[in-house]
Amino acid sequence: MGWLDYVWMGVLAVFQGPELINLMGLPIPVTLAMIAAGFLLGIAVGATPGLAGPMAMAIALPILISVFGFSPDALLPVFGFLIGIMKGATIGGAVPAILFNTPGTPDAYMTTLDGYPMTQAGQARKALRVAHFSSASGDTFSDIVLILCAPFLAVLVERYLDLPEKTALLILSLAFIAAVIGGSVGKGLISLGLGLLAAYVGTGEDFYPRLSMGTQTLAQGFPIAAVVLGVLIIGEVFKSLEDLWSEARNRRSPRPPITQSGDQRLRWTDIRRLLPFVARSAVIGTAIGALPGIGSTLAATLGYTTGNTRHARSGARPRFGEGAPEGIAATEAANSSVSGANLIPVLSLGIPGNAAAVFLILAADTIGGFNPGPSVFRFTGDVVNPELVIAFGLFTCMMIANLLNWTIGGAFMRSMGFMSRIPKQILLPVVLLLTLTSIYVQETRMAAIWFAIGFGVLGYLMRRLGMSPLPFVIAFILGAKLEETARQAFAATGGDPFFLVSSPIAALFMVLTVGVILRSTRKSKDLPT
Amino acid sequence: MKSILKAAIAAIGLTAMTTGAMAADWTPPGPIKLMIAFRAGGGADTQARLIAEDLEAKLGWKFIPEQVTGKGGMNLAMAIKDQPNDGSVIGMVVTETLGYNMMVANAGVTPDDFTAITTTAGFQMGIVSTAEKGWTSFADMIADAKKSPLRFGVMSPKLADIAYLLGEAQGVDFNIVSVKGGKAVMNGVTAGDMDLGFMAGIQGKGVAAGDLVNLASALSVPLKQTPEAPTLADLGVEFSADGYFLFIGPGGMPTEARDALAAAIGEAISTDGMKSNGMITKAFGGPALIAGDDAQALVSGDYAAAGALLEAASQ
Numbered sequence: 001m002g003w004l005d006y007v008w009m010g011v012l013a014v015f016q017g018p019e020l021i022n023l024m025g026l027p028i029p030v031t032l033a034m035i036a037a038g039f040l041l042g043i044a045v046g047a048t049p050g051l052a053g054p055m056a057m058a059i060a061l062p063i064l065i066s067v068f069g070f071s072p073d074a075l076l077p078v079f080g081f082l083i084g085i086m087k088g089a090t091i092g093g094a095v096p097a098i099l100f101n102t103p104g105t106p107d108a109y110m111t112t113l114d115g116y117p118m119t120q121a122g123q124a125r126k127a128l129r130v131a132h133f134s135s136a137s138g139d140t141f142s143d144i145v146l147i148l149c150a151p152f153l154a155v156l157v158e159r160y161l162d163l164p165e166k167t168a169l170l171i172l173s174l175a176f177i178a179a180v181i182g183g184s185v186g187k188g189l190i191s192l193g194l195g196l197l198a199a200y201v202g203t204g205e206d207f208y209p210r211l212s213m214g215t216q217t218l219a220q221g222f223p224i225a226a227v228v229l230g231v232l233i234i235g236e237v238f239k240s241l242e243d244l245w246s247e248a249r250n251r252r253s254p255r256p257p258i259t260q261s262g263d264q265r266l267r268w269t270d271i272r273r274l275l276p277f278v279a280r281s282a283v284i285g286t287a288i289g290a291l292p293g294i295g296s297t298l299a300a301t302l303g304y305t306t307g308n309t310r311h312a313r314s315g316a317r318p319r320f321g322e323g324a325p326e327g328i329a330a331t332e333a334a335n336s337s338v339s340g341a342n343l344i345p346v347l348s349l350g351i352p353g354n355a356a357a358v359f360l361i362l363a364a365d366t367i368g369g370f371n372p373g374p375s376v377f378r379f380t381g382d383v384v385n386p387e388l389v390i391a392f393g394l395f396t397c398m399m400i401a402n403l404l405n406w407t408i409g410g411a412f413m414r415s416m417g418f419m420s421r422i423p424k425q426i427l428l429p430v431v432l433l434l435t436l437t438s439i440y441v442q443e444t445r446m447a448a449i450w451f452a453i454g455f456g457v458l459g460y461l462m463r464r465l466g467m468s469p470l471p472f473v474i475a476f477i478l479g480a481k482l483e484e485t486a487r488q489a490f491a492a493t494g495g496d497p498f499f500l501v502s503s504p505i506a507a508l509f510m511v512l513t514v515g516v517i518l519r520s521t522r523k524s525k526d527l528p529t
Numbered sequence: 530m531k532s533i534l535k536a537a538i539a540a541i542g543l544t545a546m547t548t549g550a551m552a553a554d555w556t557p558p559g560p561i562k563l564m565i566a567f568r569a570g571g572g573a574d575t576q577a578r579l580i581a582e583d584l585e586a587k588l589g590w591k592f593i594p595e596q597v598t599g600k601g602g603m604n605l606a607m608a609i610k611d612q613p614n615d616g617s618v619i620g621m622v623v624t625e626t627l628g629y630n631m632m633v634a635n636a637g638v639t640p641d642d643f644t645a646i647t648t649t650a651g652f653q654m655g656i657v658s659t660a661e662k663g664w665t666s667f668a669d670m671i672a673d674a675k676k677s678p679l680r681f682g683v684m685s686p687k688l689a690d691i692a693y694l695l696g697e698a699q700g701v702d703f704n705i706v707s708v709k710g711g712k713a714v715m716n717g718v719t720a721g722d723m724d725l726g727f728m729a730g731i732q733g734k735g736v737a738a739g740d741l742v743n744l745a746s747a748l749s750v751p752l753k754q755t756p757e758a759p760t761l762a763d764l765g766v767e768f769s770a771d772g773y774f775l776f777i778g779p780g781g782m783p784t785e786a787r788d789a790l791a792a793a794i795g796e797a798i799s800t801d802g803m804k805s806n807g808m809i810t811k812a813f814g815g816p817a818l819i820a821g822d823d824a825q826a827l828v829s830g831d832y833a834a835a836g837a838l839l840e841a842a843s844q
Contacts, residue, residue, distance in 0.1 A: 209600060
């Protein structure tokens with residue numbers, strides 16, 4: 001079994017999987033249909049201010065699992081749908097940013113700076129075309145980097161890292177995430193600690209359930225869907241409801257309609273002019289995406305600033321912030337190229353770096369048969385490694401989604417302008433109900449709903465205190481893995497209490513961990529924000 | 530005492546299938562809640578779900594599967610204990626749950642608080658390493674273990690005890706690494722994080738392909754796939770990892786409900802062409818049915834024997 005065989009089997013797993021319908025003798029594989037459905041839904045979701053890709057992924061996941069079941073056959077259709085949403089939402093976010101000056105997703109904020117001035121100048125459709133072209137380019141570039149890097153990184157990890165090193169690497173990743181997400185390393189560490197605390201309720205090696213306070217309800221631990229959806233989605237809904245309430249008190253007057261005119265097409269000369277900006281931002285976005293936890297908003301900011309410096313030096317007009325297509329290109333290419341690269345730590349280490357990756361790991365965990373991490377990329381001799389086939393199937397799904405993005409994505413995206421007129425007072429309760437329903441679908445016990453609401457309140461409070469909930473969620477997901485790996489490392493070294501520092505690589509990781517935290521504390525003291 | 534029990538079980542296991550027709554009149558009072566003590570998507574979970582699917586197709590009974598995982602099945606046991614015992618709630622665990630695990634958990638319950646319905650399949654538990662290690666026999670491995678401690682992957686505390694006793698009997702030290710599930714042992718052994726480990730049937734394909742080696746049988750009998758590998762008794766350990774997948778219900782389930790469930794499950798998994806039969810034959814070497822009172826006697830015996838293993842391992 002060479003690696004080419006695996007690539008081919010992955011492609012076949014997508015195209016020869018169970019078929020959805022037979023269209024005049026042409027079987028339509030269910031995975032393909034799910035990618036397309038997820039992609040279109042993702043664009044719509046991204047184009048709706050107040051909704052974001054991870055929200056749709058969260059709500060869709062339990063429903064998808066109840067439809068497709070827990071067999072390994074379910075993996076690719078579910079992944080396909082989730083990846084479709086992830087990619088769709090990335091380009092969809094630019095629509096309201098350009099048309100209405102409201103970013104559809106947080107990372108599209110920089111797009112408003114040049115997108116909306118272009119709309120005001122009557123160039124809305126052209127601005128949307130620029131956004132789509134740059135977003136699709138960045139995304140595709142990032143996926144190619146993922147496909148080329150993840151297998152090699154995974155093989156390296158598997159070959160050179162033993163159990164103590166893996167434990168140290170997990171600790172380093174968690175510390176890094178706590179340090180870089182949100183404004184303050186202290187808040188990041190609190191968020192992280194709370195996540196680990198929640199992960200350790202009811203779990204562990206002993207037959208006696210720990211931290212359960214004697215109740216049977218806690219003995220099984222917190223249901224993962226209730227925690228993740230509670231903190232990420234319900235918390236966000238609570239916060240948005242509050243924002244809505246305060247917004248209602250200072251309502252703005254509706255904007256006058258703007259007439260669109262001039263050449264709306266994206267010409268070859270435009271593309272040539274934009275290409276350097278797209279390329280620079282794609283590299284920035286990919287590099288940032290490959291580090292867990294930093295996220296697309298910072299990538300967008302960096303991409304925009306770098307583009308701005310270059311653009312200002314060349315002295316071209318219009319300048320950034322006055323309706324320059326280059327500004328849209330620099331932002332959209334950067335924030336879109338995060339998504340593919342973000343899967344590098346997921347697939348090679350099993351460490352999720354952002355909310356979208358969290359839901360992909362959650363899907364894999366719940367369905368079973370695919371454990372994201374270095375063991376996926378084992379190129380076995382005679383026996384087929386089914387996980388590797390799934391991994392290449394996943395890459396195939398991403399490439400199909402990119403193809404859809406290049407072909408129908410642009411037109412569909414430009415038709416989504418109306419989504420931002422959906423009133424939030426209707427949208428938010430619908431999201432809340434859908435979230436609770438989908439949690440119940442997966443957990444089928446009422447306690448899960450109460451847990452979800454409880455964690456929703458926690459998520460709300462964290463947002464109110466300016467504490468990012470993402471370290472909480474990532475720590476919750478990695479908590480069990482961290483404990484298991486640490487216990488195994490301890491046992492495997494024959495009970496060496498200093499296993500984290502007794503090998504050079506593990507010791508290096510631990511030094512880096514301390515370094516990351518110390519550096520971030522120094523930095524936050526320097527910048528009194 | 531133990532060998533008599535084993536002989537009795539073996540004999541009765543063969544005749545268990547004939548009890549089928551006795552309670553055919555019983556039908557469940559409503560949908561049956563099926564609790565599963567295994568992670569979704571694994572071999573054991575698939576087995577439970579396929580059995581439910583077969584019974585739905587064959588008898589028109591309705592099942593609602595639910596994962597109640599953790600603590601070696603003890604979470605499921607504690608959850609099912611106070612459910613209605615009219616056959617509307619059943620759960621799938623391993624015999625080890627009501628045996629060793631229940632004894633160690635010391636949670637105030639004994640196997641008598643549960644109704645054992647029927648076993649479905651036995652483990653083909655082997656002590657396995659990769660072929661790359663170059664060991665062709667158990668003795669080769671022990672020779673290496675004498676030079677430096679080897680890492681031994683296990684997936685339950687009972688197996689950790691057995692691994693410890695095996696090391697003691699052979700005069701070597703194992704670094705016993707405990708992981709979740711046989712799949713994790715296999716991944717660890719293949720990746721080189723562990724040198725050898727227990728695998729309960731999952732190793733079949735790899736052994737057939739020559740990538741993995743069954744060094745020994747962890748059962749009281751030789752492995753079906755590698756009959757020449759020594760058993761634990763041959764290696765000086767008087768305990769074994771014999772075990773079965775087991776359907777249980779809350780204590781005091783009426784006999785007709787218990788027997789009807791056992792008969793229905795038994796028939797589904799031993800009928801050619803049924804999905805569960807195909808799966809069990811492929812993964813666990815065919816069905817192994819011990820039903821009703823015999824199943825109850827089996828787990829009571831395991832529970833009683835757990836004390837001896839604990840004592841031996843803590844010396």
